[in-house]
Amino acid sequence: MGIFELKIYYEDTDCGGVVYHANYLRYFERARTEYLAGRGISVRDYMDQGITFVVAKADIMYESPARYGDILIVTSKIEKIRKVSFFFNHIVQRKGEDAVLVRAKIKLGCLNREGKPTPLPQPVRDVLHKG
Numbered sequence: 001m002g003i004f005e006l007k008i009y010y011e012d013t014d015c016g017g018v019v020y021h022a023n024y025l026r027y028f029e030r031a032r033t034e035y036l037a038g039r040g041i042s043v044r045d046y047m048d049q050g051i052t053f054v055v056a057k058a059d060i061m062y063e064s065p066a067r068y069g070d071i072l073i074v075t076s077k078i079e080k081i082r083k084v085s086f087f088f089n090h091i092v093q094r095k096g097e098d099a100v101l102v103r104a105k106i107k108l109g110c111l112n113r114e115g116k117p118t119p120l121p122q123p124v125r126d127v128l129h130k131g
Helices: 023-037 043-048 122-130
Strands: 002-007 052-062 071-081 085-094 100-111
Touching: 002 023, 023 043, 023 052, 023 071, 023 085, 023 100, 043 052, 071 122
Parallel strands: none
Antiparallel strands: 002 071, 052 100, 071 085, 085 100
16 A cells, blocks of 8 residues: 655645646556555656556546645555556545545556557566555
8 A cells, every 4th residue: 555645736726726626637646656666666667668557547436625725645555456457546535534535446557669558567566466
């Protein structure tokens, strides 16, 4: 499991001071990148080798709004690992509170230089299996 903390700035919100729904995709991306980096996986290094991890599907449930000034905690967990894809579950909460604001299940695919599905590199599989 990985935990990522972020502060909500004015630029993250709509005219009502509520986090704009599409911004959560950015927060999930940051949380996944930090999750992998914290386990020794450099997304940049794999990109340099011609391997990219791309979002293939995003299923998001907005339960309660986050607002300007909030500190959010994004908890990320690997749910499933397949040959060329893997799934993250993300939960967003306001720091210090138990209520869930947003839940997401994100499927990532592994692509080669030609943009074709390719098996996950073994070091990545090993790290993902450890959770």
